[in-house]
Amino acid sequence: MTNTSSSQPSPLSNSLRSGPDDRGRFGIFGGRFVAETLMPLLFELDEAYRAAQADPAFREELDYYLKDYVGRPSPLWFARHLTEELGGAKVYFKREELNHTGSHKLNNVMGQILVARRMGKTRIVAETGAGQHGVATATVCALFGLKCTIYMGATDVERQKPNVFRMHLLGAEVKPVTAGAGTLKDAMNEAMRDWVANVADTYFLVGTVAGPHPYPEMVRDFQSVIGVEVKEQITQAEGRLPDVIVAAIGGGSNAMGIFHPFLDDASVRLIGVEAAGHGLDSGKTAASISRGRPGVLHGNRTYLLQDKHGQIEEAHSISAGLDYPGIGPEHSWLNDIGRAEYVGVTDDEALEAFQVCTRTEGIIPALECAHGLAHVMKIAPTMAKNQIIVLNVSGRGDKDIFTVAHHLGVKL
Amino acid sequence: MSRIQTRFAALKKEGRGALIPYLQACDPDYDTSLELLRAMPAAGADLIEIGVPFSDPSADGPTIQAAALRGLKAGATLGLVLQMVRAFRETDNETPIVLMGYLNPIDSYGPAEFCFDAAQAGVDGIIVVDMPTEEADLLDAHAREAGLDIISLVAPTTSNSRLFHVLRDATGFVYYVSITGITGTNSASAADLEKALPRIREATDLPVAIGFGISTPEQARTASRIGDAAVVASALIKTMAGTLEDGHATERTVPAVLLQLEALAAAVRA
Numbered sequence: 001m002t003n004t005s006s007s008q009p010s011p012l013s014n015s016l017r018s019g020p021d022d023r024g025r026f027g028i029f030g031g032r033f034v035a036e037t038l039m040p041l042l043f044e045l046d047e048a049y050r051a052a053q054a055d056p057a058f059r060e061e062l063d064y065y066l067k068d069y070v071g072r073p074s075p076l077w078f079a080r081h082l083t084e085e086l087g088g089a090k091v092y093f094k095r096e097e098l099n100h101t102g103s104h105k106l107n108n109v110m111g112q113i114l115v116a117r118r119m120g121k122t123r124i125v126a127e128t129g130a131g132q133h134g135v136a137t138a139t140v141c142a143l144f145g146l147k148c149t150i151y152m153g154a155t156d157v158e159r160q161k162p163n164v165f166r167m168h169l170l171g172a173e174v175k176p177v178t179a180g181a182g183t184l185k186d187a188m189n190e191a192m193r194d195w196v197a198n199v200a201d202t203y204f205l206v207g208t209v210a211g212p213h214p215y216p217e218m219v220r221d222f223q224s225v226i227g228v229e230v231k232e233q234i235t236q237a238e239g240r241l242p243d244v245i246v247a248a249i250g251g252g253s254n255a256m257g258i259f260h261p262f263l264d265d266a267s268v269r270l271i272g273v274e275a276a277g278h279g280l281d282s283g284k285t286a287a288s289i290s291r292g293r294p295g296v297l298h299g300n301r302t303y304l305l306q307d308k309h310g311q312i313e314e315a316h317s318i319s320a321g322l323d324y325p326g327i328g329p330e331h332s333w334l335n336d337i338g339r340a341e342y343v344g345v346t347d348d349e350a351l352e353a354f355q356v357c358t359r360t361e362g363i364i365p366a367l368e369c370a371h372g373l374a375h376v377m378k379i380a381p382t383m384a385k386n387q388i389i390v391l392n393v394s395g396r397g398d399k400d401i402f403t404v405a406h407h408l409g410v411k412l
Numbered sequence: 413m414s415r416i417q418t419r420f421a422a423l424k425k426e427g428r429g430a431l432i433p434y435l436q437a438c439d440p441d442y443d444t445s446l447e448l449l450r451a452m453p454a455a456g457a458d459l460i461e462i463g464v465p466f467s468d469p470s471a472d473g474p475t476i477q478a479a480a481l482r483g484l485k486a487g488a489t490l491g492l493v494l495q496m497v498r499a500f501r502e503t504d505n506e507t508p509i510v511l512m513g514y515l516n517p518i519d520s521y522g523p524a525e526f527c528f529d530a531a532q533a534g535v536d537g538i539i540v541v542d543m544p545t546e547e548a549d550l551l552d553a554h555a556r557e558a559g560l561d562i563i564s565l566v567a568p569t570t571s572n573s574r575l576f577h578v579l580r581d582a583t584g585f586v587y588y589v590s591i592t593g594i595t596g597t598n599s600a601s602a603a604d605l606e607k608a609l610p611r612i613r614e615a616t617d618l619p620v621a622i623g624f625g626i627s628t629p630e631q632a633r634t635a636s637r638i639g640d641a642a643v644v645a646s647a648l649i650k651t652m653a654g655t656l657e658d659g660h661a662t663e664r665t666v667p668a669v670l671l672q673l674e675a676l677a678a679a680v681r682a
Contacts, residue, residue, distance in 0.1 A: 023546065033515060033542045035471045037567035037592055040574065179477060180467070189470040196471065197593035199569055296515045296542065297468060309489040310520025311467040 016263040016339055019330065024213020025301075027336060029329035032212040033296045037196050046214045048119045053221075058118070062111055069143070070106050072225065074098050076233035076390070081360040089243065089383035091376055093363070093393045094230050094258060103366065103395030104226060104254045105136035105207060111222035112205050113140040121203035123147040127191040129156055129184035129250065130321035130368065131163025132395055133207030138172035148172040151190040154182035156320045162399050181314040184250070184324045188298050208251025209328030212299030216328050223257025230390055231261055238388055244269045244379065247392040248372040249342070250286070250322035252331045254394035259340060269341065272331060273375045275317035276344030286315035288327040289335050289342040302329040318347035318403065319367035321395070349374040351407055354397065366395030367403065415508040415536045416561060416584045419458060420619045420640065429636025430458035431680045432621055433673050434512070434645035436479035437462050437496055438488035439652070444661040445483075448652075448669055449500050453507045455670045456677020461539070461643060464493050464513030471541045473596035475646040475653070482659060490517045490526065494533040501534035510563060510584075512539040518551070527554035537561035537584045545578045552581075563587050566612060568604075575615035585619040588612060588639060590626075596646025599625035605638040629679030636680045644676055 019026045032042055052058040066072040077093040096104040116124065124146050128134030134150040141148035150167055154176040157164050167174050180186040195204040206215045209223070227245075234242055245262060247255035249272040262268045274287035285291055288303045295304040297312055305313040305325035315325040334340035345353075350367055353374035357365045365373060369392065376391050383389070397404075405412050413421070423430050433452055438445055452460055465483035469476060497509055511530065518526050518540065530538065538560060543550065548562060555562050561584025566575060569592060579586060588608065590600035600608075605622060612620050622635040623643030635642035651672050655664040 031547055032544065033547055034544060035541055035567070035589070036544050036565040036578070037471075037569050037589060039544045039546070040569045040571060185468065189468050192470045193473070193594045197597065199592045296519055298470070299542070304516075306516065306520065308520070309491075310517035311484060312516070313467075 017260060019333070020213060020217055024217070026330045026333035028294070029301050029332040030213055030216060031301050032299065033301065034212045034299045035196060037199065038212070041199055042212055042214070044119070048115055049214055049218050052115050052118055058114065062114055065110050066107070066225065070100050070110060071098065073229045076230060076237065078237070079361050082357070083380070085360055086377060086380040088381040088385065089387040089389045090385070091380055092234065092242070092388065092390045093361070094226060094390055096226060096254065096392060096394045097363070097365065097396035101132070101136045101139050102398070103132040103136065104223060104257060104392070105133045106139065107225055107257065108207065108219045108222040108253060109133070109136040109140050109205060112218065113144060116203035116205065117144065119203065121201060123149070123198065123202045124205050125149045125151065125191050125194045125202055126205040126207060127184065127187040128152050128207060129187070129323055130319065130366070131156065131160040131167065131399065132321060134172070134174070135163050135166050135170070137205050137207070138167040138170035141172060142170045149194065150174050151177055151187040151194065153184060153187045154178045156183055156187070159403055160320055160399055161402070183315065183320065185312065185315070192298070208253040209256045209330060210251045210298060210300055210302065210326060216300065216330055219253055220256045220260055220330060223253050224260045226254065226257040226392065227259060227261035230258060234388065234390060241265055241268050242388040242390045243267070243383070244271060244389045245392070246271045246273060246372045246376050246389060248273045248322065248368045248394065249327060249331065250275070250324050250368065251326070252328035254392050256328055256330055258392045259334070263339060270334070270339065271375060272340055272342045273371045274342055274344050275319055275322035275371055276346045277316040279346055280344045284316035285344070286317040286322050286324060287344045288325060289332065290344050292325070294332065297326055300329045302326050302332045303335070318350060318407070319371065321366065321368040322371065343375055345371040345374040351404065353377055354404060363393065364397040365393050366397045367400045369394045370397070414559070414561065414584070415506060416459070419506070419508050420585065423458060428681060429639060430621070430641035431456055431632060431636065431677050432459045432461055432641050432643040433457045433648055433676070434461040434463060434643060436476065436483050436649065437464060437493040438483040438486040439479045439649070440482045440656055440659055440661050441486045442492065442496065444665060446496050446499055448666050449496065450503060451666065451670055452673060453504055455673040456681070457507065457673065459508040459510060459641065461510045461512050461645070462493060462497070464490060464511055464517060466514040466517060469514065471594055473594040473646060475596040475649050478653065479649045485659070490521050494529055494535070497533040497535050508536040509534060510537040510539060511535055513541065515540050515543045523551050524554045527551060527558040527560050531558035531560045535560060537563045539563045539565065539587055541565070565589055568592050568608065572611055572614070575612060579616040579618070582616060582618055585621050585641065586612060586616055587643070588620055588622045589624050590622050591624050593624065595624055597625060599627070599631060602634045602638065605635060609638050629675050632676045633679040633682065642680065648672060
């Protein structure tokens with residue numbers, strides 16, 4: 001564990017939860033690496049977000065929508081059959097897939113759309129990988145009557161057709177991006193290009209804990225409702241905190257949301273599961289921390305998959321939501337200070353876990369969280385029966401049945 | 413005096429603004445882009461901007477995105493770009509060269525090593541699109557030590573008070589991104605520029621180059637008169653791209669770009 005002063009978010013605080021600093025940094029990670037055109041907008045957003053945080057009416061409004069529209073709190077489910085099958089630690093599921101629109105994404109989107117409305121913005125742009133964030137964004141735009149443009153890699157448009165159709169039904173314009181490999185990275189570039197060209201009326205609704213400051217902090221704050229609820233629910237169910245929390249990581253928003261309230265609880269191991277694709281050493285992976293190194297992309301310094309010349313490499317994962325060559329800067333920092341562990345799970349392991357979850361618990365998980373489950377299946381049997389693991393089931397898998405069928409050789 | 417200062421001082425005496433053409437390094441291959449670079453001063457380039465190819469040029473429009481991809485496919489690296497500048501300096505020690513690109517390749521090369529090597533190669537200034545003033549401490553000291561200007565970017569969204577903040581320690585010249593948008597798309601009107609320039613001149617005595625959306629000789633002439641220089645990028649690259657066959661240079665490639673450059677230069681000098 002490297003515990004140098006440069007790794008600390010604030011030298012004045014003993015808490016790991018006080019980051020980022022006023023430059024938007026978590027240790028050396030984060031920051032605001034954007035074109036000058038966007039800098040004034042980031043300051044404006046920062047100001048609007050601080051004002052919203054300080055306003056009890058904002059909190060009240062957000063709580064109202066979270067409860068009656070999103071459907072919070074989400075349950076914490078004891079996965080009895082899975083636990084028995086694995087024969088070790090007790091496994092709980094945080095049921096984020098039960099949220100409206102079927103994933104954790106709406107927690108963040110609901111918060112940001114209220115901020116955007118306070119700022120008087122009338123048009124929303126967003127990037128999406130699996131389409132979960134795009135659907136969540138299109139949903140709130142329908143709810144509040146805002147214009148909505150979603151950028152989605154052309155490859156992802158192809159493998160996530162149900163979500164594309166949902167976005168269309170919700171009134172959003174979906175723009176396929178053919179640059180690069182046509183995945184989340186390219187969608188992010190295109191969304192940033194749209195934003196810079198339409199700064200006057202447009203709000204960029206970032207879907208994960210990455211991008212320039214204050215996005216990583218703001219998205220984390222809105223997702224932290226997950227961990228806050230888990231703390232209360234597990235204490236009620238077991239009278240203590242869990243031993244391990246596991247979450248899948250693309251950009252890392254569901255993981256950051258469940259980790260953050262536990263950062264100062266040293267007894268709780270935090271494990272982020274990256275998509276190893278065909279294997280960590282196959283060259284076809286999305287494991288930014290395991291196989292990347294720090295660099296600057298999309299507004300922040302963080303671990304990136306890149307070649308030795310600093311060109312960003314294409315990520316690979318069976319899961320469109322994890323198919324990104326970077327990761328949120330706070331995760332990079334948590335990795336470097338040793339507070340959280342980051343491991344890889346392959347496409348095949350995730351496919352296997354997807355089926356086990358469906359069979360044992362009657363829950364079809366998104367391929368993203370099937371990666372988390374695959375790691376739970378590795379560690380639960382090695383743990384004692386009185387130990388507790390909480391897995392963030394961040395989304396439901398209906399959108400993935402075509403991909404899974406294809407890989408299992410089934411024609412739908 | 414640096415090459416940049418010398419050149420702007422000379423142009424001031426001539427009573428005209430500068431023309432700054434842009435080319436993407438190694439687009440479509442190393443030899444062609446070096447040949448073009450070497451021929452640019454005689455065709456009317458007063459300063460030259462060399463784009464450093466990056467995999468994710470998020471401030472660039474389709475034309476420069478495609479150029480960057482061609483450059484990368486042809487094997488462009490930051491090291492190779494510096495080699496190109498060294499080769500150019502063998503025959504031209506006066507025309508200022510400014511590299512324009514994104515931070516990650518520089519970060520990967522090593523900020524201190526890069527500033528030293530770039531200055532050694534004969535680079536005069538660098539424009540790092542995604543490194544605003546607030547993050548510039550990464551390169552500032554190294555660039556200063558090496559005698560390299562970090563060219564500050566300002567935009568229509570930069571407020572008056574922020575202009576003073578951004579330009580406080582600026583050197584070389586100032587690059588005015590004249591539209592809110594990406595390269596090679598919209599253009600600012602003369603009226604927009606007339607309104608913007610006094611704001612900038614309030615905050616700095618440095619020459620102001622105007623870029624983004626300047627494609628015709630008329631626009632270059634207007635920008636070079638209202639400001640101190642006009643940057644033309646996508647329009648030249650579009651011409652080059654039109655001469656390629658299967659992504660490869662043809663005998664028309666370099667002459668076509670130079671012909672257009674001559675027309676731009678004539679307008680700026682008229």
